[in-house]
Amino acid sequence: xxxxxxxxxxxxxxxxxxxxxxxxxxxxxxxxxxxxxxxxxxxxxxxxxxxxxxxxxxxxxxxxxxxxxxxxxxxxxxxxxxxxxxxxxxxxxxxxxxxxxxxxxxxxxxxxxxxxxxxxxxxxxxxxxxxxxxxxxxxxxxxxxxxxxxxxxxxxxxxxxxxxxxxxxxxxx
Numbered sequence: 551x552x553x554x555x556x557x558x559x560x561x562x563x564x565x566x567x568x569x570x571x572x573x574x575x576x577x578x579x580x581x582x583x584x585x586x587x588x589x590x591x592x593x594x595x596x597x598x599x600x601x602x603x604x605x606x607x608x609x610x611x612x613x614x615x616x617x618x619x620x621x622x623x624x625x626x627x628x629x630x631x632x633x634x635x636x637x638x639x640x641x642x643x644x645x646x647x648x649x650x651x652x653x654x655x656x657x658x659x660x661x662x663x664x665x666x667x668x669x670x671x672x673x674x675x676x677x678x679x680x681x682x683x684x685x686x687x688x689x690x691x692x693x694x695x696x697x698x699x700x701x702x703x704x705x706x707x708x709x710x711x712x713x714x715x716x717x718x719x720x721x722x723x
Contacts, residue, residue: 575674582670587663592618592626594663597635600652601660608647609638635659 557565576591583589589597595616600607607615613623627650630636635656641647652660679687 575671578670578674579667582666583663586666587659589659589663590626592616592622593630594660594667596623596626596630596650597652597656597660598664600636600650601657606649606651608641608644608649610647612650630656 556562579594580591583591583594587594595618596612599612599615609620609623609627612618612627613620616623618626627636627638631638633655635653637651637653638648639651641649676684
């Protein structure tokens with residue numbers, strides 16, 4: 551079958567069911583996060599990743615982890631920093647990198663919204679699944695994600711390092 555041939559009916563049906571389920575879950579999560587913490591889903595992802603990292607992450611690590619554009623991440627980080635939820639500063643190891651650290655206020659906000667987030671995920675995603683279903687879904691989605699990461703979107707692709715000459719040319723443009 552050529553790559554441009556139509557999807558088989560079961561493939562198309564699976565695609566639509568998956569996309570609808572993801573949209574329904576993401577909509578419910580967005581509502582819960584806004585209501586309980588005044589956060590967008592992306593902001594929650596950033597705070598949760600920082601909380602989980604138990605330290606600092608670079609802006610690039612955050613962008614790659616949440617599959618978000620670097621410019622969009624810069625905007626979201628500025629909003630989180632203005633709210634006192636994160637701090638940003640230069641990396642002592644790499645002058646090109648910006649380190650992001652979650653503040654105590656940010657950790658408290660994650661702790662505040664997390665119980666509702668867990669309850670929502672359990673009710674919408676996990677309750678209808680058996681243990682065997684959960685294991686199978688986890689295996690399947692891990693394979694799909696790993697396959698997708700072999701050809702990541704630009705926001706998730708590792709940055710290409712510029713040579714000094716390339717950086718000067720880019721700055722002149």
